[in-house]
Amino acid sequence: MAQKGKVITFRNVKEVPPVPVSLADTLYNKTGGWRYLRPVYEDKRAPCTFNCPSGEDIPVYLGLIAQGRFLEAWEVIRFENPFPAVTGRVCPHPCESECNRNYYGGAISIHRLERFVADIVEEKAPKVTSKPEGPKIAVIGSGPAGLSCAYHLARKGYRVTVFEALPEPGGLMRYGIPNYRLPKEVLMREIAFIEALGVEIRTGMKLGGNLSWGELRDYAAIFLAVGFSKNRGLEVPGENSEGVISALEFLKTLNLEGPGALKALAGKKVAVIGGGNSAMDAARSALRLGADVTIYYRRTREEMPAIPAEIEEAEEEGIRMEFLTAPVEIISSNGRASGVRFIKMRLGEPDSSGRPRPVPIPGSEYTVDVDYVIPAIGQEADLSFLDGIEELRVERGRIKTEPSTLAGPRIFAGGDIATGFGTVTHAIGSGKRAALAIDRFLRGEALEGFPPLEKNVYAVLRPVSETVVRFEDLNLAYYRWEEPLPPKLIPIEKRRTSFEEVNLGLDVDEAIKEAKRCFACGTCVMCDNCLTFCPDRAISRKGDEAFGYEIDYDYCKGCGVCVSECPRNALSLKEEFGFMKGETQ
Ligand SMILES: Cc1cc2nc3c(=O)[nH]c(=O)nc-3n(C[C@H](O)[C@H](O)[C@H](O)COP(=O)(O)OP(=O)(O)OC[C@H]3O[C@@H](n4cnc5c(N)ncnc54)[C@H](O)[C@@H]3O)c2cc1C
Ligand code: SF4
Ligand code: SF4
Known part of the structure; x- marks a missing residue:
């Protein structure tokens, strides 16, 4: 045997010592009997x-x-x-x-x-059309949560009616996000696909207004997805002056009535107060209406909660931003806003959100002349529709759901009003979760153990393990x-x-x-690498029509070459002991 590390060089073929050569293939030799690790095809979560x-x-x-x-x-x-x-x-x-x-x-x-x-x-x-005939479900609110729930329920055959307080469906996608980011025709196109499935959307119907709880009596389940429809106030003197218009009201007017309804802003000085998405949207919209716009934010750019690309785009368009400053008073003359008195801030210890708390610097007040003030410091729920409904619990301004989507007897809740996550995609996921929960509930299945809020739910889940593929894999x-x-x-x-x-x-x-460019992390794409590199020829394609491979464990000796050659970690090596105990994968 060669010593470890010693290189042996043969100068010509005659120096090569006799070696045993097999004249048949290796299929007589069932090497699988020696194996203590077994490769298995196992798609994982990307x-x-x-x-x-x-x-x-x-x-x-x-x-x-x-x-x-x-x-x-x-x-x-x-x-x-x-x-x-x-x-x-x-x-x-x-x-x-x-x-x-x-x-x-x-x-x-x-x-x-x-x-x-x-x-x-x-x-x-x-458009795929359908005429569902299952039990009737009422959805309150036509934002992403309500419409996602309606969509998934309709696909399962339920008859869904969506009640929406405003004249147009879509929630904040329709009346919050401006056209330059989300053209209305794009949104309406996707809503039309949902309606084609048999979902009825009744606009101008407000629960707690012209729609009473009694009228929902005949519905097998109710899904509340009313979102956050009220702007938070600045809580400073003068905020009710003329010329102070909340970001949500401003954007709603723009999106429902068009730019003509706000032409008074052209050439005017506008102060937008806040650092989130609605502040960026209000500021960029006011700019497009011809206003001279400055954003005032009480922390620094790094803490701004708006989507980073939105902040960059706002700056590129010429919107000024002043940081570490907060309003203490809206100054008005004859009841009309004419200026804002600000105070400078410094960053202190982290608050409950984990971000550094802005602390006022005494004596640092200063005044800015403005024509309009747009407060955009966040939204909250309008829960007036719950008056007299005692079954539902409200905690920190949100409807409490337990477990995960159930809010009361046959009443479910989701989207911002229940989760407060504040993004369209979270609301879509939450609506889907509610649809799956409502379906379970109406089929008499327990909701206990239904995935907790932190976990995604999938309407169609291909078999994948819970393992998430890392770059090193x-x-x-x-x-x-x-x-x-x-x-x-x-x-x-x-x-x-x-x-x-x-x-x-x-x-x-x-x-x-x-x-x-996608690695297809954890997903077999049938690239044949495993099959090509298997030294035992133990891997074969399942067939021309079928997807995937078969491993002949009589010959696989568990060397793991296939697993390490898989570019995307769609194979795993498992201990043989587990299979002896009866595990299948
Ligand atoms: C200006 C702005 C910009 C945003 N930009 C983004 C963004 O770029 N990306 C992102 O992911 N998220 C963004 N968001 C957040 C996102 O829009 C919301 O998180 C999401 O729309 C919440 O969905 P929802 O279905 O829970 O509620 P909503 O979209 O708020 O929909 C609720 C619906 O219920 C209706 N309603 C309320 N009360 C009643 C009642 N009593 N009866 C009947 N109907 C009622 C409302 O009129 C509304 O149509 C933005 C938010 C704002 C305010
Ligand atoms: S919904 Fe959002 S998070 Fe999901 S794939 Fe699309 S962009 Fe990504
Ligand atoms: S490379 Fe592809 S599969 Fe992997 S994380 Fe990115 S998008 Fe997902």
């Missing part, structure tokens, strides 16, 4: 999917986009999320912050691919460093002066190129 609150099966639809199979990709998304064109535009895409590609060129532009596939398919896709020999495509925006002058959509979508070639 981190992007794990972090998508709508629960989309991202590696599967990216794989379909990469092959140009757009309709199928769209259908895969819509198993979970009926609003891909919306989330593809406005979602803060937590999927991307966890994408394993971040460590090798940059995250996959999942939201842009989601938008691409929705735009390309929905223009032409025939991938085999990088099969991938190249590749960067994502840069964003494409309309020219800055157009952005400042019109409500035209700012972000342009991907074209077909760009979408396919971007989708091909």
Whole structure:
């Protein structure tokens, strides 16, 4: 035997000592008998999917986009999320912050691919129509939570009526988010797909107003998805002056009545107070109406809760931002706002949100002249519709649900009003969770043990293990460093002066190129690497039609080469002992 580390060199073939050579193949030799580790095909959870609150099966639809199979990709998304064109535009895409590609060129532009596939398919896709005949369900509120719940229930055959207080459906997607980020026709297109499934939407119907609880008596279940429809007040003197208009009211007027209804802002000085999405939307909208806009925020840029791209885009468009400052009084003359008195702040210890608490600096007050003030410091629930309803509990301004979506006898709640998560994708996931819970409830199944709020639920779950694939689990020999495509925006002058959509979508070639960068973490794509590298020829394809592989354990000796060669960690090595105890995987 060669000594460890010693290199033996044969100068010609004659120096090679005799070696045994097999004249047959190795199939006579059932090496599997020696095995103590067994490779198994096991798709795992990709981190992007794990972090998508709508629960989309991202590696599967990216794989379909990469092959140009757009309709199928769209259908895969819509198993979970009926609003891909919306989330593809406005979602803060937590999927991307966890994408394993971040460590090798940059995250996959999942939201842009989601938008691409929705735009390309929905223009032409025939609407699937249905006439459900199951039990009647009432949904209150037509935001993303209400409509997602209605969609999933209709797909299960329930007759759903959505009651909406405002004249148009869509919730904050319709009257909060401005056109330059989410064109109304895109939203209405996706709502039309939901209506085609037999969902009835009755607008101008307010529970606690012209719709009474008594009128909901005949419904087998009720889903409350009324969102946060009230702006939080500044709680400073003068805030009721003329010229002070809450961000939500301002955006609602703009989105429901059009820019003409707010033309008085042209050429005026506007102070927007806040650092979240509604502050950015109000400021950028006021700018487009011709106003001179400044945002005032009490912490620093780093703590702003708005989506980072929104802050950048607002700055690019010329919106000034002043940090570490808070209003103490709205100054008015003849009942009309004419200025704001601010006080400078410094950052102190973290508060309950984990962010540093802004602390006023005594004696640092200063005054700014303004024509309009738009407070945008957050929204809260209008719970007046609960007057006289004692079964439902309210905690910290939200409807308490226990377990996870059940709020009271046959009453469920979801979206912002129950979770307070404050994004469209969370509301979509929450609506789906409620639909699945309502279906269980009406089939007489227990709701105990239904996945807790922190976990996503999936309407269609392909068999995947709970393990989330990490970057270290991938085999990088099969991938190249590749960067994502840069964003494409309309020219800055157009952005400042019109409500035209700012972000342009991907074209077909760009979408396919971007989708091909995906590692398909944890998802077998039948690349044949395992089969090619198996030294025992123990792996074979299941057949021409079937998906997947078979391992002949008579010959597999558990060396693990297939597992380590798999680029995407779709195989695992498991201890043989477990199988002896009767485990199947
Ligand atoms: C200005 C702004 C911009 C935003 N931008 C983004 C963004 O870019 N990305 C993102 O992910 N999230 C964003 N959000 C947050 C997001 O819009 C919400 O988290 C989401 O819409 C919540 O969905 P929901 O279905 O729970 O409620 P909502 O969308 O608020 O819908 C609730 C619906 O219920 C109706 N309603 C209320 N009371 C009654 C009643 N008594 N009877 C009948 N109907 C009633 C309301 O009129 C409304 O239509 C933004 C929010 C705001 C305010
Ligand atoms: S909904 Fe949001 S988190 Fe989910 S895939 Fe789309 S962009 Fe990502
Ligand atoms: S590389 Fe693909 S599958 Fe992996 S996390 Fe990113 S998008 Fe998801």
